[in-house]
Amino acid sequence: MENILEVKNLNKKYDNFELKNVGFNLPKGMIMGFIGENGAGKTTTIKAILNIINNYSGKVKMFGLDNTKDEQKIKEDIGAVLDDMFFSEILTPKDIDKIMKGIYKNWDSVMFNNYLKEFSLPNNKVIKTFSRGMRKKLEIVTALSHHPKLLILDEPTSGLDPVARSEVIDIFQDFIQDDDCSILLSSHITTDLERIADYITFINDGEIVLSKTCDELLEQYGIVKCGEKEFKKIDKKDYIKYKKNAHEYDVLIENKKEFKKKYNVQVIDKITLDDLMVLMIKGVK
Amino acid sequence: MIGFMKKDIAMIKNNLKVLGVLVAFYLIMGLFGEIDMSFILPFMSIAIMISTFSYDELNNWNSYAATFPNGRKNSVKARYLTTVLIILIMTVITIILSLFISYTLNKSIDLEMTFLNMLAMIFGTALVQSFMYPIIFKFGVEKGRIMILVVIFGTVIVGGLFSSVVDLSKILNFLGVFENHWPLVLIVSSIAILYISYLISLRFQLKKEF
Missing domain, CATH: 3.40.50.300 (P-loop containing nucleotide triphosphate hydrolases)
Structure with missing residues (x-):
């Protein structure tokens, strides 16, 4: 193009x-x-x-x-x-x-x-x-x-x-x-x-x-919401950034399909551009 | 460039009421007073043109204009051409009003002297504007005001020192060479200082960060 x-x-x-x-x-x-x-x-x-x-x-x-x-x-x-x-x-x-x-x-x-x-x-x-x-x-x-x-x-x-x-x-x-x-x-x-x-x-x-x-x-990126125990099981290279909230972790991932397959996660939230911006800016690796 | 001039003229139209008041004031002073107010209209062109800078600054026009084809160059060129146009219009209005006043009061008028006075007014106005514009293009109207005061103050000091060192009568004798050519000298000098000023303003505008 x-x-x-x-x-x-x-x-x-x-x-x-x-x-x-x-x-x-x-x-x-x-x-x-x-x-x-x-x-x-x-x-x-x-x-x-x-x-x-x-x-x-x-x-x-x-x-x-x-x-x-x-x-x-x-x-x-x-x-x-x-x-x-x-x-x-x-x-x-x-x-x-x-x-x-x-x-x-x-x-x-x-x-x-x-x-x-x-x-x-x-x-x-x-x-x-x-x-x-x-x-x-x-x-x-x-x-x-x-x-x-x-x-x-x-x-x-x-x-x-x-x-x-x-x-x-x-x-x-x-x-x-x-x-x-x-x-x-x-x-x-x-x-x-x-x-x-x-x-x-x-x-x-x-x-x-x-x-x-x-x-x-919007299709490939997603947010995994999980507790500390589940978060610790995630390999660093499988997420972009994460943000620790009061009771859970928001984990920004780049490939929903692969992540689901690897970690057997059923629910991955769809991402919005607002979420993406917040996690990219405020999140940590 | 025509578009930029049209913009300046459209903004100047907003000052027509003030101009009308000044024309009326000039007429009253001319018909009933003794003071010659013929300088007021050409000098009014300075205030009119400075107001166009202020309006532009208020709306960040120069940054917007830089997005147009040849925007930086044309905005400077148009400002100078509009200045010349306004000075000429003001001069013509002043001459017409002077003739009207003389006719009404049955006073004889020395046309040659009136013409020379007008040329001197044009030169004075062009000189002031040529001095101010590069400073305004460089620093903006607000900061430019302070810079203009600094430069005027500096010029007065330097001029004072210069006059105490140099014999001014020699300079006046030298100027006597132009005695029979003042109209030409004033016209050429006005054009020359405006052109030099334009080149300096253009240089500032082309290098400006928006």
Whole structure:
């Protein structure tokens, strides 16, 4: 499968934090959920991909092109929504339409205005009168209206109520109907990702912990809940991490089938992305 | 780049009420007062343009703009071109108002002197903006204010020391060479300082971490 985005050995050092050899691939026609706790490196990775930070090493390719050498060409085909970065609040969607016509060659005013109608966003009201949900929808609609092939979205659904989130997710699903288009989506709301993501990439403390298809992850990974006696029988290499609770152990395992066979366990809980994140971050080996 | 200029102009539209008040003030002072207020409108362009920086900073526009094709470069270029446009618009408004006031009061007007005054205003405004923009692009509006004060304070001290060492009459004599060419000197100097300032701002913007 052809990759629309390839990230290799991305390194970036700050005083208190660093990205360490971050790498993953996003195939065409797919949605990748990019997860990790606050400060894990999601936004820094996204900024490096977009080449809006400097002094990082590694390679980023989009559409087979280098993100620094072919930056301008690449950016015509990218739509970005970044957390708390947008147009001034004193502008209206009508202003944004006029402005974006002068920025993107492929800006589609008809598409933009149709989206505005679809999401009941008033054309002539200044952004500061919009609710957070309306504002977020406007940001997403703006990112979509120049026919990008890759959407890069940093927390696009944060702060939205369930109805608004559902509407936004529907937009992403429509966007992905074109097999040439992909989405890289960082989010804390893992239930949304379980609904739409094809791939999950998990970053922790600046390092990629895993990057797999969502189906693979949710089907193969599991949580074994057991007492101390049973836990001690488990070989260290057969689990990823465990967390000791008041009365039991939560043990994160990578292969439910093999584990069942080896330890004759009948019940292994299905994993959610939330469980995965908690156990990977808080659990011990 | 046109898109970036449209953005700046759309934001400036929000200041039209303030501009209207200033025009009215200028007219009243011109018709009833003795003080020449012709400097007020070109200098108003400084306040107008600084407000666009403030709005951008408030909404992290520069980071967002960096995700657009040629976003970093075009945001700087557009800011300078909009500045030139606003200075010219303000100058034209000032000239029209000056002519209106003279006509209303039946006063004769020295067109050549008015033109030269306007060019001096343009130069002064361009000089201030050329000095401020690179600092704002580098440090932002908030930190930039402190930096601007530091630089102004430093310049005053250096200027004071310079004037005590160098004979200023020699410099004034040297400037006398341009006596018959002031319009050209002012126009060329305004363009030159704005261009140099643009290059410095661009350098800062291209190296900026968002």
